[in-house]
Amino acid sequence: MKNAIVTGATRGIGLATAEMLLKEGYHVTVTYAYDKESVEP
Secondary structure (H helix, E strand, O other): HHHHHHOOOOOOOHHHHHHHHHOOOOOOEEOOOOOOOHHOO
């Protein structure tokens, strides 16, 4: 399995990148600065 870390993944380009990587089969770790609700499943 491939791994990726995406910073700023709660919106915009970071979110789109994280979604694309998930669809491609990556295990994705995301980081955020202050928007915890956006990263909750």
